[in-house]
Every structure is written in C-alpha cells, then in structure tokens.
Amino acid sequence: MTKTAVEPVEPLRELLKEARPRGPVTLHNVARLANVSAVTVSRALNEPGRVNKKTVQRVLEAVAQTGYVPNLLAGGLRSARSKLVAAIVPSISGGVFAETIQHLTGALARKGYQLLLGQSGFVEGGEDALLDAIIGRRPHGIVLTGIMHSAEGRRRLIASGIPIVETWDLTPTPVDMLVGFSHERLGDEVCRFLVRKGYRRIALISGDDMRARRRHEGFCRAAISENIAMPEVELVASPTNHQKGRLALARVLSRCPDIEAVFCGADALAMGVLTEAQVRGISVPSQLAVVGHGDLNFAATLHPSLTTVHIDYERMANEAAQFIFDRAEGRAIKNRVLDIGFSIVERESA
Amino acid sequence: MTKTAVEPVEPLRELLKEARPRGPVTLHNVARLANVSAVTVSRALNEPGRVNKKTVQRVLEAVAQTGYVPNLLAGGLRSARSKLVAAIVPSISGGVFAETIQHLTGALARKGYQLLLGQSGFVEGGEDALLDAIIGRRPHGIVLTGIMHSAEGRRRLIASGIPIVETWDLTPTPVDMLVGFSHERLGDEVCRFLVRKGYRRIALISGDDMRARRRHEGFCRAAISENIAMPEVELVASPTNHQKGRLALARVLSRCPDIEAVFCGADALAMGVLTEAQVRGISVPSQLAVVGHGDLNFAATLHPSLTTVHIDYERMANEAAQFIFDRAEGRAIKNRVLDIGFSIVERESA
DNA sequence: ATGAAAGCGCTAACAG
C-alpha cells in the first residue's frame, strides 16, 4: 500500500489503539470500535431485545474482533448481582455430596450462574471459617450441606441477607430455606422395614456425624415400639469408605456374632460390609441382611445387589437452585421448607 | 438514663446511623466508627504490619461491632486480584476428578483462594461454553482437566493472559503450564506388566475419551513389541461406573471367551468387572486377571484386592496450585511441564 | 503511620 496519506490519520490510529489496547479489553474499546456508547454495548450484550438489531450486530462484530470478555467483577459490583452461588460441603470426595454438587452445578449453569465451592472438612467450625470468604463475594445464594448449627454462623448468614438453602436434613428452624429429608424418620422406617422382614438383632454402622446420630435415634425409637433389642452401634470417622465398612463389620461380629442385619449410613460402608461378609463366607442375605444409604450408582449392580435408601439428589439440587432463583428474581416463596422424602429400594441384600 | 442532652447530638446520631446502615456495611461505616479513614481500615485488614497496633485494634473492634465483611468483588476489581481460581472438570461425580478437586480446594483455601467450579460434561465443546463465564471473573488461574484441544479455546485462554494449568495428561504443547502423566506410557507399562505376568490374550475396557485412546495406543504399541495379540477393545460411554464395567465384561466374554486379563480405564469399571466375574464363577486372578486405573480408596480392600495404577492426585492438585501461586506472586517458573508419573500397585487381582 | 483523591469496569437512573 502506497503512502498516499489521506486525512484521518490520527482517528484511525486511535481506533486501532482502542481496538487492541495493551491492557485488557474493556467495554469502551468495543464501544469505540462499534461507534456507539458504552451503555449500548452493555445493553446489546445483556438485553439485546432493547437495542436495534443492526446495532447489536455491529457490537457483536466489535466484540468478536477485540476478543472482549465482560468483567463480571465490575458488573457484579455495580448491579449487586454476582451470578455466583456458593456451596459448602463437608468433602467433595466420597460419593454422595459430589452427586449433589454435580446436579447443582448443572442447574446453575443452565441459568448462567457459576458455583463457588467450599469444603468444611467435617470439622466443627469448618463452615464458619469459610463464611467470610463466601459472603465477601456477594453470591446470590448459599447452599449448605446439612443444617448450620453454630449460632455465630447462623447470625452471620442471616446478617448477610443472602438467600440460604440448607439441604440434606430437616429442621423446624432453618436459617432461611431448606430442602431435605428427615433422618429420624428414615431411621425409623428402615427399622420397621427390617423388622417386617423378620430381622431382630440389628447393627448400625455409620459415620460419626450428626445426621447419622439422628438416624440412629429414629431407629432406636422404632426398635422400642417394635419390641426388638436395641441395635448394636458401630461408629467410624467420617468420611466413610469401603475399608471402614469392612473393619466395622469385623468389630460388630466380634462383639455380637449373632447379628442378623446391618443398616449402614452410606453405600460405601455397605459395600465394605458386603465384602467382609463375602470374605468370611457369610452369605447375604440369608445369614446377614445389609441395607445401605444413598443408592449410589453401584448399589443396583453389586452382587448381591444392595437394598438401600434412595434419595433424589437431583431433585434436591434442583429445588435448592430454584429457591435461589426465585429469590433472585423477586418471586414470593410460599413454603420455605421442602421435604423431598426418601424411599427404601428393596433389592437382594435384604 | 435521664435525658440531660449534652452537645454532640447530631454527631452521635450520625455515628450510629453509619454504624448500622440500612444497606450492607461498607469500609466507610467501619472507618467512621473507628475514627480513621477508609484506607486505614483497608490496610489494617490487609497488611496489619503497616498500621499502628492500637489503630488495628480499634479497627478490628469496629469490624466486629458492625459485622463488616469486605466486598471481594470491589476489592478484586480495583486490585485486579480476585483471589479466585477456576477449575473445569468433565464431571465431578464418578470418583477420580472429585479427588483432584478436593485436594485443589484444600490447597487453594490454605492460601486464601476460592475455587470456582465448572463442569464441561464430556461433551465436545463443553469447555468452550464455560470459558467466558470463567474468564469474566478474572480468576488468578484456571485448572483444566485434560488438555485443551479446541483451537478456539486455546486462543481465548491465551488471550486472557490468565495462568492456565492443564492436568491429567501430558503434551509437548501445553497452553501454558501442565502437570500430569503420560497415558501412552501408562498403557505401555501396563501391557508389559501383564505380559511379564504371563497373560497374552488381553482386553481393554475404557470410557470413550481421548485419554483412554492414548492409553490404548501405548498398550498396542507395547503389544506389538512384546509379540502378543492385539487387545480386544471395549469402549463404554463416559462417565464410567460399576454397571458399565459389568456389561462391558459380558460383551468382551461373548466375543472372546478365552480372554486372560482385562485392563480397565477406571477402578469403577474394574469393580464392575470383578462383580461380573464373581457372578459368572470366573475366579480372579487365576482365570481372569484384572487391572484398574486410579487406585480409588476401595481398590485396596476389595476382595480380591485390585491391582491398579496409582496416580498421586494430591500432588497433582498441589503442584497445579503451586504453579498458580508462583505466577500470582510473580515468581519465575523454570519448568512449565511437570510429569508426576504413576505406579502400578500390584495386589491380588493380577 | 495516616489521609485525600482518583479510578478499576461496569450498569442504574434518568434524560432525550
């Protein structure tokens, strides 16, 4: 190209400079390139319906050309809508919570929200430590695994004004909203189920968390009303796994060789129990019945297949997300507590 | 208290109003209450060393009194340090990736970083769809599971200038940094291991992802050099699970009843294979050897215990985090590619 | 050791 220098030398230079700035590309660079104002770019991107089609087109081209990616920190700051939802789980590994998180992430993504993940690690006060870091990001909602027990934590959550959904449990006094099921009732029903099947000497193997304790309470109450012996309880440290299930059954058998059935607080434990029984030549269910909790994907295809308690994780996650969406979009919430229940899935092991 | 109205009526009112404002508590409210400027509060909280001890004390009291929680969106915007790290996994449920995420979350939390989680869902282009949402939050780093293959995705990641760590794989051309292991070499070594053990008719059962394909390539190459037959390959849809392992073995056996060993691309598959073998009365390892991949917690305590490939997930997560910390703190990075290797853990099943 | 001023990049509110 020959140097036939026509007029707009400076403007062009400036335009190019704006189009490919040193630093990160901003709304203004895009606006300059598309020959509109910054607000128009913002609107073209966020509510295209309210902007002229041709303008939107021009903006989109400028975006493509510059590689502009909106700064969500800035947008979130100004609009007080971070498009972020936080979740706190005890631990992501170990099966059950991963399932919830997976569905939650999916439900959120479908609405353009992202998930901020925190792990409280089964420690007392683990949740509290995460709270400031989470509240500080001004998420649209916080999903807790289990109910928040620390008074200080509850206070801070309430003070934050952020929609809170507690899950995996039921309580008459939720911090805000809740979607879960009754562990007490679950323990109760499993007990009656086993009694109905003819088992009377039953052991309980669980992680040492609060929800397990409540299942045990329910179980014991039912045991009394059904007139059978109190169950033999064996607690293992959370998080639970296959090995702990094996060891737990070994300990239970050494104390009570005549046990007829085991109710495990997690399918991973139940799988361990199944393995230990197999190794010892104890036939399931004829010599020992086993019931799990969680209905993880392997439960149906183990051999013998595992009788277990099914919880609809996907629904729990979706309802939790829905609670938050409803709040974010200003819809009234009729019922802040949702009991999604559970069901005992009868298979070969009991 | 009697109403002996002394002078500073207005100031006091204002002070109280500032201390408990209608809206969210800001730095300014705290500053007013502590009788310092906003900057001082910021410094007292972020670099207490550079502020007078007594002032820090006063600020801390004001913070406690107001329940102030710093707005990280605002801070991140101004300082361009979001204290956020994003991770993209195909799916959080199903075992292996959950483990990595758990350790990553832990490593990040120890340094005051939070994890933003995205799920790409095993779909082609699943990662690309998440990219803008992630880049828009201006994270300090992005951890990818597997290497980024889409050219468009690579371009955008590079353009973002954000430190990227690819994991779970090895490539001579990483987007930025990488910590992983060679799936090809892994396939190769498992093949030689099995040959050394005397197995010659071997099947491969894996998810249908790229990393599995590379393990298979390595395996086949070794098969040629070891002069054994090409393996029988059975692919299942990712994510893998117990049931798919059972079905896959059934299909393999129907095609090749004389198979001697199976190498599974995931421990969950291997567990399914073990179950199917047990149901069919095929004894492991005497009639059929099984090798897994992942060394999940149940591998060591299954019966028979599972010979599998161990990968140090915790190290992978920690090194990935370290890469990002190094960048964030401006340290030079000598080597952008880290091979953490793997090891074959020999147990009963092979 | 502390403060005043400026501005990160965006969107709400109000024009026109």
Next chain:
DNA sequence: CTGTTAGCGCTTTCAT
C-alpha cells in the same frame, strides 16, 4: 432506541 452522568466499594498512588 441511544446517550450522559454518576457511583457500586474498594485499593492504588501520592502526599503529608
């Protein structure tokens, strides 16, 4: 349909 102005809450910079 589009633009102007202002300011979200914080931290940087420069001053004192």
